[in-house]
Amino acid sequence: MSKILIIEDEANIARFIELELKHEGNEVAKALDGRTGLDMALAGDYDLILLDVMLPVLNGLEVLRRIRLESEVPVIMLTARDAVMDKVSGLDAGADDYITKPFAIEELLARIRVALKKRGTTSVKSNKIEIGSVSLDEDRHEVTVNGENVELSNREFELLHTLMKNKNIVMDRDKLMNLVCGYDYMGETNIIDVYIRYLRTKIDDKYGIKLITTVRGVGYIIKED
Ligand code: CA
Secondary structure (H helix, E strand, O other): OOEEEEEOOOHHHHHHHHHHHHHOOOEEEEEOOHHHHHHHHHHOOOOEEEEEOOOOOOOHHHHHHHHHHHOOOOEEEEEEOOOHHHHHHHHHOOOOEEEEEOOOHHHHHHHHHHHHHHHHHHHHOOOEEEEOOEEEEOOOOEEEEOOEEEOOOHHHHHHHHHHHHOOOOOEEHHHHHHHHHOOOOOOOOOHHHHHHHHHHHHHHHHHOOOOEEEEOOOEEEEOOO
16 A cells, blocks of 8 residues: 555546545545645655646645655656646656646556556665775765775765766766756866866775776766676
């Protein structure tokens, strides 16, 4: 049995989904506006949230953004037909999936099952990434090499985190800059090279390993065989 929150202002749609989900054996709560939905989402321990985009008081994308500041609960967005921007913004803001209204209830139930299953597999996984002797713990914001702690600044950590998460994928400088410094960063363009140099001093050089590889003219990659 899962605990599911429906945030949807169209009462008949909310009621319809509620009945179907209850019929499947789930525990269901409802909110009819964005503000109430957000408060409930943050207060309750839900397994999944169905979130309409067009909501009174606080719109769905804003609700999602605020949920994501505090929680990784799976969220499926309910979007209007052809609202491509909503889908893209929703996924960017951290939605797990979306479904277009009007939808067949079987499809919604199937997507809910997938999202719940995904959560089940991610929750048992620790938030550690290990590549060779290097281990990065997202929760504790900690990096160790051979079990030894490496002191990194926030940006060094973010850069290393980004490269390790995307291991075996070449990351170009622009993408790294956006991900590490933010899209509105207006500073020097060689900032990534500078941080790479710091990381290499603290990790590659110090421990005699080759963690970060330069891809000439493109960017950087961390490879794992
Ligand atoms: Ca609506």
